[in-house]
Amino acid sequence: MTISTSISEVCKNPIGMLKKxxxxxxxxxxxxCSYVPEELIISAELQPFRIPNFGSAASTLTPTFICQFASAxxxxxxxxxxxxxxxxxxxxxxPMWRLxxxxxxxxxxxxxxxxxxxxxxxxxxxxxxxxxxxxLKDFLTEILGAKVADxxxxxxxxxxxxxxxxxxxxxMRNDDGKYCVNGLDRFQLALASMWxxxxxxxxxxxxxxxxxxxxxxxxxxxxxxxxxxxxLKLIEMIEDAxxxxxxxxxxxxxxxxxxxxxxxRDPIYALADRYLQRTPCPSHGPxxxxxxxxxxxxxxxxxxxxxxxxxxxxxxILYDAVHVKDMLTKRNIPTMLIDYENFEQEAGRxxxxxxxxxxxxxx
Amino acid sequence: MSGEKSRSRVLQATKKxxxxxxxxxxxxSEAKAQGKPVAWITVFTPVELLRALDIYPVAPEHxxxxxxxxxxxMDYLEEAERKGYSQNLCSYSRCGLGYALSGMxxxxxxxxxxxxxxxxxDVYVKWWQSLQAHLGTPLFVGEAPxxxxxxxxxxYVLDYVVKQLMDLIKVxxxxxxxxxxxEKLVExxxxxxxxxxxxxxxxxxxxxxxxxxxxxxxxxxxxxLVVMQxxxxxxxxxxxxxxxxxxxxxxxxxxxxxxxxxxxxxGIWLWYAFDLIxxxxxxxxxxxxxxxxxxxAYRLDLSKPLESIAKKVLAMGLNVDIDLRIxxxxxxxxEFDIDGAVLFSNRSCKSWSAPQLVxxxxxxxxxxxxxxxxxxxxxxxxxxxxxxxxxxxxxxxxVLRER
Numbered sequence: 048m049t050i051s052t053s054i055s056e057v058c059k060n061p062i063g064m065l066k067k068x069x070x071x072x073x074x075x076x077x078x079x080c081s082y083v084p085e086e087l088i089i090s091a092e093l094q095p096f097r098i099p100n101f102g103s104a105a106s107t108l109t110p111t112f113i114c115q116f117a118s119a120x121x122x123x124x125x126x127x128x129x130x131x132x133x134x135x136x137x138x139x140x141x142p143m144w145r146l147x148x149x150x151x152x153x154x155x156x157x158x159x160x161x162x163x164x165x166x167x168x169x170x171x172x173x174x175x176x177x178x179x180x181x182x183l184k185d186f187l188t189e190i191l192g193a194k195v196a197d198x199x200x201x202x203x204x205x206x207x208x209x210x211x212x213x214x215x216x217x218x219m220r221n222d223d224g225k226y227c228v229n230g231l232d233r234f235q236l237a238l239a240s241m242w243x244x245x246x247x248x249x250x251x252x253x254x255x256x257x258x259x260x261x262x263x264x265x266x267x268x269x270x271x272x273x274x275x276x277x278x279l280k281l282i283e284m285i286e287d288a289x290x291x292x293x294x295x296x297x298x299x300x301x302x303x304x305x306x307x308x309x310x311x312r313d314p315i316y317a318l319a320d321r322y323l324q325r326t327p328c329p330s331h332g333p334x335x336x337x338x339x340x341x342x343x344x345x346x347x348x349x350x351x352x353x354x355x356x357x358x359x360x361x362x363x364i365l366y367d368a369v370h371v372k373d374m375l376t377k378r379n380i381p382t383m384l385i386d387y388e389n390f391e392q393e394a395g396r397x398x399x400x401x402x403x404x405x406x407x408x409x410x
Numbered sequence: 411m412s413g414e415k416s417r418s419r420v421l422q423a424t425k426k427x428x429x430x431x432x433x434x435x436x437x438x439s440e441a442k443a444q445g446k447p448v449a450w451i452t453v454f455t456p457v458e459l460l461r462a463l464d465i466y467p468v469a470p471e472h473x474x475x476x477x478x479x480x481x482x483x484m485d486y487l488e489e490a491e492r493k494g495y496s497q498n499l500c501s502y503s504r505c506g507l508g509y510a511l512s513g514m515x516x517x518x519x520x521x522x523x524x525x526x527x528x529x530x531x532d533v534y535v536k537w538w539q540s541l542q543a544h545l546g547t548p549l550f551v552g553e554a555p556x557x558x559x560x561x562x563x564x565x566y567v568l569d570y571v572v573k574q575l576m577d578l579i580k581v582x583x584x585x586x587x588x589x590x591x592x593e594k595l596v597e598x599x600x601x602x603x604x605x606x607x608x609x610x611x612x613x614x615x616x617x618x619x620x621x622x623x624x625x626x627x628x629x630x631x632x633x634x635l636v637v638m639q640x641x642x643x644x645x646x647x648x649x650x651x652x653x654x655x656x657x658x659x660x661x662x663x664x665x666x667x668x669x670x671x672x673x674x675x676x677g678i679w680l681w682y683a684f685d686l687i688x689x690x691x692x693x694x695x696x697x698x699x700x701x702x703x704x705x706x707a708y709r710l711d712l713s714k715p716l717e718s719i720a721k722k723v724l725a726m727g728l729n730v731d732i733d734l735r736i737x738x739x740x741x742x743x744x745e746f747d748i749d750g751a752v753l754f755s756n757r758s759c760k761s762w763s764a765p766q767l768v769x770x771x772x773x774x775x776x777x778x779x780x781x782x783x784x785x786x787x788x789x790x791x792x793x794x795x796x797x798x799x800x801x802x803x804x805x806x807x808x809v810l811r812e813r
Contacts, residue, residue: 110785112498112757113764138556141532145764148732152768162555162567165528165535171577172553175570330532334539360498362760366536369494370543386496 054239054251058279061099061242065130068094074132074191079120079146080275081303082137082163082328084318087183089203089245091193093132097241098123099277108149109142114360115388116274117142124150133157133191135183140330140363159186167323167332177319184315200314206245211304213252214240218301221293222347230292231282237303238277264291267408270345272296272371273356274329274364281390281397285354288401289409294348296341297356302326329363337367338374345380352408354401357386381408419665419691423651424627430647431476431633434468435517441466442519447586450506450521450541452534453706454554454726456719457639458602459575460525462595463582467525468518469637470506476517477505478681478789486512487790495540500758501790503537510544521545523585525578527552527571529729531761548585550578554723557730563721571720595715598640603710605635608648610707612655616698617746620664621672622655625687625697629679635706670694671810672747674739674779676769677754677762678702682791689800690752693807699746701727701738728761736772743779750810751781756788780813782806 057064068075074093078085081097088095098120105111105118106125117140124134124146133156136147147160162179164172187193214237236255240248267290275298276282286292295301308314308321327337345353353375357364365386372382383404387393442448449460451467460467477483478501486508491497493511495504514520524547526538535551542549552574555567562568579590609632615622631651634644658664673690675697680686687697708722727735742748753770755763766783773779784802787793 108767110755110757110763110766112785113760139532141761142764144532144556145761148765149768151732152772160556160558162558164553164555165532166551166553166574169577171570171573175553175555175566178566330536334543360760362499362533363536365496365499366503366540368496369540372494373543384494 054235054243054248057239057242058235061096061238062102062127064242065096065127068096069130074193075130076133076135076187076191077124077127077131078135078137079143080137080139080328081298082139082322082331083135083161084180084183084322085241085245086200086203086207086308086318087180087187087195088135089206090200091187091191091195092199093187093191093193094244095241096131098127098134100275101278102126108153109145112360113145114140114142114358114362116358116361117146121146121149125153128154128156131156133159133186135159135161135186137161138163139328140361142360157186157190159183159190163331164323165331167327173316173319173323176323177316180315180319197314201310204308204310204314204317206249208307208310210240210245210249210252211307213249213256214304216256217252218294222349230286230295231279234276234279234282234295234297234300237300238279241299241303266291267352267405268293268348268350269352269354269405270294270296270341270348270350271354271356272341272364274358274361275299276356278390281356284390284394284398285401288398289405290401293350294344296326296337296344298328301344302328329367334367334370338370341371342374342378345375345378350380352404353380353382354404355382355384357384359386359388419624419626419688421623421627421631421651421654423647423654424630426647427630427633430643432517434638438466438468438517439519447522447582447588448519449523449525450518450547451637452526452530452538453636454529454723455525455527455552456575456723457637458595458598458710458715458719459578461598461640462591463579463586463588464591464594465523465582465586465588467637468521470509470518471502472633472636473509473518474502474505474789475681478791479684481682483682483789483791497790497792498757500531500533500537501787502758503533503540505789506537507540507544510541521547523548523550523582525550525552527554527574527723529554529723529726531728531759533761548581550581552578552723554726554729557724557734559731560734563724568717568720568724571724572717575716575720575723592715596712599710599715599718600712601641601645602639603712605639605644605648606707606709608645608652609635610704610709612648612652613699613703613707615655615659618659619672619747620662620666620669621696621698622658622664624665624691625675625679625700626684628697628700628703629684629687632703632706639706665696666691666694668694669696671749671807672696672698674698674742674746674748674751675700675702675754676739676751676766677756678759678788680754680786680794681789683786683794683796686799686803689803690807693803695750695807695810697752699742699748701735701742732765732769736769739769739773740777743773743777748779749813750806751779752806753781753783754788755783755785757785757793758787758789780806780809
């Protein structure tokens, strides 16, 4: 499967898309993570745009021991403010929470803080989150001056569901244990879905699925888990070390699209339910749910080893890494934790470790 | 300075804290032996509610601070690190996990339930989940959403927390075959409110010049408010403390004889380095205000006990919007006549430290309060560069001297 130039170009330079939106007079809402329902932003006829960490170094406004990923997202928000009508940040982990504090004091554009319950189970949390989404709807209408009609919301849910289903369809082609769509390409499709208009990216994915020029491989199949990887040079580096990333548990990968929204009479409730019940971020929901997902992915996509990719100061991943390892050790699946602050500066070390890991699996 | 050696800079009340702590933990083991459930809680869990359920609460964070202050934390930290927990994770959590992984034969009896409310940080959830994974103990995770505006203490946000408290009651009743006693809750709320009232009054007396008690006292004396809320012992402790502090104010007796600089301290104290407070005091600088000291002091409404403790869970210092936090800073700067601020950038407490630079900028630029930011860890002594920090303190005091 060959990704069209425009998608790979978008992935190399998402800021280019921001310029296009600005030139076309399209209002853009920047958001921080996959717990923010793009559906609501789209229904307000605004373009959602996920703020990546690349293109900027960590901000000098945060201490060095704060996740460098979150800090670089902060820096990008400050640098790119002019391209956005407003921002929606979500309470996932401590640094993302505090990003809101800093941004509130540092940017002029409206900022909304979405409180996502960490305890995702049960009706109380869903009802609370529904009220948060209604507050977000009010922000879009009252502060940003957009309109959110029920009909528009249903259409936005449909187009987002279609996008998720297409991404999943491409993904599922790997489940026979043979190489079909390489990891790099799959991650590009997911990332482009966060930056391009949904209808446009959906049409391109459909064309790719139709062509289906996949190839087979006998490379070692790995599962990777972590938070968000925007700079695909890291993925490329891992695959260049001699493996095939058969599956992932990443915020910029399968976690973004694995579940659809069940359309019901109360679309806001349906959104609240989907976003709380989705495949959890390490910061959210029961640990067992995340472990079960990794277990499922490893089994389904026939991984022989698991890499945990962690930003050096990412608390949720670093706690979970112990339990991911415990679980997989019982199943005789080898694991390796790779932590880094700046992967480009640490590329040599990371590559050597991944190569050694793959070699140990091949033996 | 020679005259200073003749009298203690520490309150008599503070000297009793060590004994009180040991007694508290000893009673936890007694309760366990009698078949009462013991809960491991994070420190902003509503202890008052647990009293009404006859569940004995102990706090691994408090245990971590004590292990660090008494210099026996390293074994636990290393145990957790051997298991794979990164040194970049919260040191309280590494201590608590290390203790859990090494058999729990010390002061904290093994838990029958793990209870947390996410409010001051998200680490609580991950730490408690990890404990559950290792120990197999039942887990209750509550959510106290970030308070964006004072209205949240009266709207659906409050309602969400109240309902979770009711859930907790139900879970505990079913699991331990206990009966929630509403009268006991009212009594616990009454005692908790009284302890908060007394402590807040004592803290307010630090406005006096010279300041009657400093950072060494305030860091230690919050302990009864943390886990002993709702007990007569806590009220008695603060009654005695307040009386002593009033006596000092009456006599015009300060922490040090020649008080030159009145300082604000932002952060959790470095438990293994109390001597750093003495270092400031030896140079005429006294800590007169810390947001941390107020963190557990919250006035409760006896007529609405459940709602009242839900508000307390929500409104803890770090869980309220940055503008509300800055407002409190600025108010204290005026009220306590602060000359400078010392901000501890704590590697373990990312939720506290992340926006500190922005807060400091506002204090420095808009309100002309000089500040010092230094980095270390609250409980892990390996992250402490003593000489470097002392050099920076010297430079900071030099700035204050020249003003």
